[in-house]
Amino acid sequence: MKLFSWSLRFNGFPMRRAKIDFNTIKSIDTNNYNDYIRLKKNGILNFHLKNNSFYQKLVNKENIPNWNDLPVLTKKDFQQPLENRLSNGYSKKNSYTNKTSGSSGNPFVFAKDKYCHALTWIEFIDRYSWYNINLDHSYQARFYGIPLNKIGYYKERFKDWLGHRYRFSVFDLSADEMSKNTTLFKHQKFEYINGYTSAIVQFAKYLEQENIILKDICPTLKCCIVTSEMLYDSDKILLKKQFNLPIINEYGAAEVGLIAFKNTSNEWQVNSENLLIEILDHNNKPLPYGEEGKIVITSFYNKAHPIIRYELGDIGVLDKNSTPKNPILKRLLGRTSDLISLPSGKKAAGLTFYYITKSVMDKSSNVKEFIIKQTKLDAFEVYYVSDKELTPIEINKVNDAVSNYLEPNLILNFNKVNTLKREKSGKLKQFTSLI
Numbered sequence: 001m002k003l004f005s006w007s008l009r010f011n012g013f014p015m016r017r018a019k020i021d022f023n024t025i026k027s028i029d030t031n032n033y034n035d036y037i038r039l040k041k042n043g044i045l046n047f048h049l050k051n052n053s054f055y056q057k058l059v060n061k062e063n064i065p066n067w068n069d070l071p072v073l074t075k076k077d078f079q080q081p082l083e084n085r086l087s088n089g090y091s092k093k094n095s096y097t098n099k100t101s102g103s104s105g106n107p108f109v110f111a112k113d114k115y116c117h118a119l120t121w122i123e124f125i126d127r128y129s130w131y132n133i134n135l136d137h138s139y140q141a142r143f144y145g146i147p148l149n150k151i152g153y154y155k156e157r158f159k160d161w162l163g164h165r166y167r168f169s170v171f172d173l174s175a176d177e178m179s180k181n182t183t184l185f186k187h188q189k190f191e192y193i194n195g196y197t198s199a200i201v202q203f204a205k206y207l208e209q210e211n212i213i214l215k216d217i218c219p220t221l222k223c224c225i226v227t228s229e230m231l232y233d234s235d236k237i238l239l240k241k242q243f244n245l246p247i248i249n250e251y252g253a254a255e256v257g258l259i260a261f262k263n264t265s266n267e268w269q270v271n272s273e274n275l276l277i278e279i280l281d282h283n284n285k286p287l288p289y290g291e292e293g294k295i296v297i298t299s300f301y302n303k304a305h306p307i308i309r310y311e312l313g314d315i316g317v318l319d320k321n322s323t324p325k326n327p328i329l330k331r332l333l334g335r336t337s338d339l340i341s342l343p344s345g346k347k348a349a350g351l352t353f354y355y356i357t358k359s360v361m362d363k364s365s366n367v368k369e370f371i372i373k374q375t376k377l378d379a380f381e382v383y384y385v386s387d388k389e390l391t392p393i394e395i396n397k398v399n400d401a402v403s404n405y406l407e408p409n410l411i412l413n414f415n416k417v418n419t420l421k422r423e424k425s426g427k428l429k430q431f432t433s434l435i
Contacts, residue, residue, distance in 0.1 A: 005135075096304075178203055185214060195226070198369060224245050278296040
């Protein structure tokens with residue numbers, strides 16, 4: 001039974017229309033794709049200039065600027081009542097509404113009109129089909145957070161039932177829980193894994209310790225999709241080894257949907273059907289393919305709420321071989337809100353620091369996972385989960401790596417803990433700046 005599609009249609013999302021339109025967009029010739037982008041940019045801009053008072057206040061209607069002169073919206077711009085930001089004719093009752101995760105520190109409630117949200121799901125359905133995953137039929141092993149209050153808990157469990165998935169805990173990553181997870185994989189016909197990177201990596205580390213290949217005990221599995229957190233090369237190698245499955249990196253955000261998805265050629269293919277992805281410098285000027293900058297997104301189809309040149313809060317690079325129809329995300333470097341500020345005046349993405357440290361600590365199988373917090377300009381606290389303390393030699397190696405890649409004389413304090421505190425969603429924030 002197609003419970004997933006049925007539930008979306010039951011709630012008023014025009015899935016059939018969205019599928020037809022999506023296929024029409026995909027059929028647009030590469031040579032004509034710039035025309036499609038120009039048409040959709042102008043269309044959504046003009047709609048909100050006519051129908052959205054919130055956006056009208058941000059843009060001078062009397063002298064509509066060039067696209068590159070339009071304001072870049074941030075999460076702070078949206079931190080006012082949703083009613084103030086909705087377009088004429090739209091309300092909470094006739095739109096899809098939700099709240100961002102707040103991982104950037106600036107959560108807000110957003111809205112999408114129902115047609116836009118239907119297109120979002122058609123995009124997911126299309127991408128998952130690349131790996132023979134059918135959202136109506138394929139059984140999902142889901143590593144996500146879940147509300148701990150009764151109403152929220154059972155609501156999510158019901159949604160899991162409709163979505164044909166089983167949810168594993170990301171709050172309990174103990175060996176006993178991992179053993180239970182393994183038993184479930186032996187007895188259930190899961191077709192794919194989906195969830196937070198950090199929790200799935202911890203499951204793979206357990207399987208490595210137990211010398212278990214997941215595909216051997218659950219032969220129905222087709223792939224593993226990680227999302228919401230960074231996937232590092234070393235972790236991807238571990239996942240491929242212990243799962244014996246294609247490892248797919250998914251990049252998205254609740255307010256805009258799917259942004260990029262690893263295709264079967266191992267390229268991080270950007271969603272160009274529904275979204276425009278721009279890479280801008282610190283002055284909000286467009287950067288050419290291959291250069292690093294802020295990721296800014298425009299939703300072509302969201303008429304309920306303006307998502308026009310919206311700064312997501314991430315830093316990334318589009319591949320030099322990108323085209324308007326097939327942009328490729330070469331690298332995702334982390335959040336702009338968590339930059340490292342160093343005594344020399346240098347700045348670096350926080351996850352770069354995490355990656356440097358990880359490259360050394362991963363060589364010690366003793367360390368299971370860790371987070372880093374910057375407390376002063378030159379001081380960092382490293383909290384790690386391990387069976388035993390890091391040795392002085394291991395600590396010196398980490399200090400040497402940080403000194404070589406960033407700058408010398410930084411102070412790292414190492415703290416062994418039993419568990420790491422996760423966000424309410426279950427995500428693990430790997431780097432945080434407190435200055």
